[in-house]
Amino acid sequence: MGELKKLVEEGKIKYIGLSEASTDTIRRAHAVHPITAVQMEWSLWTREIEPDIIPLxxxxxxxxxPYSPLGRGFFGGKAITESVPADSFLAIQPRLQGENFDKNKIFYHRMEKLAQEKHECTSSQLALAWILHQGDDVVPIPGTTKIKNLESNISSFKVKLNKNDLKEIEDAVPISEVSGDRTTGAFVQCSWKFANTPTKS
Incomplete structure (x- = not known):
């Protein structure tokens, strides 16, 4: 952080951000130089950061x-609930494999039904609208390689939700019922839960 602070002071960079950082790391880094943004996985079915990271x-x-705001593509469209491409990074995601996948499909179908029948939008737009409604300080970064998906994502801003809508959406994807870890074991070890940096000696 000290070196990054120097780069800001020299005008070589403007801001400093963190990714997958623990509360301890965020506090310590922010004490050296103000942190502008923290990038964390956050979606309807990945909400572990809500109790501690978000308030901090x-x-x-x-x-x-929030990265992967569509649950690593799960809420992006019906196609993924029918077949996960074997050569895709998604194929190694625990929630999209075997019995976990079979159990989790119900969450997509609930979201699709809510989106179509109540909000006149797609499941992906509703999932993005939910996270956009978490606060003005929240800027999700859904990834896509297709213009039509980009345009669909932008249209999420048109979906207006009230408190009852937000609760209904959350009830459609109860965290306690989600089957499988958010990512594979190797990546879990790199997550914010294991990201405390050692103190400087």
Whole structure:
């Protein structure tokens, strides 16, 4: 952080952000130089950061950048519930494999039904709208390689939700019923839960 602070002071970079950082790391880094944003996985079925990371970011005035806001593509469209490409990174995701996948499909279908019947949008737009409604300090970064999906994602801003809508959406994807870890074992070891940096000697 000290070196990054120097780069800001020299005008070589403007801001400093963190990714998959623990609360301890965020506090310590922010004490050296203000952190502008923290990038963390956050979606309807990955919400572990809500009890600690989100409140801390808001306490310190740090922006929140959720990656994989569509649940690693799960809420992106019906195709993924029918077949996960074997050569795709998605194929190694625990929640999209075997028995876990079979159990989790119900969450997509619930979201699709809510989106179509109540909000006149797609499941992906509803999932993005949910996270956009978590606060003005939240800027999700859904990934796509297709223009039509980009345009669909932008249209999520048109979906307006009230408190009852948000609860209904959350009830459609109860975290306690989600089957499987959010990512594979190797990547879990790199997650914020194991990201405390050692103190400087």
């Amino acid at each position: 970011c808001r306490e310190l005035g740090i922006g929140i950048v």
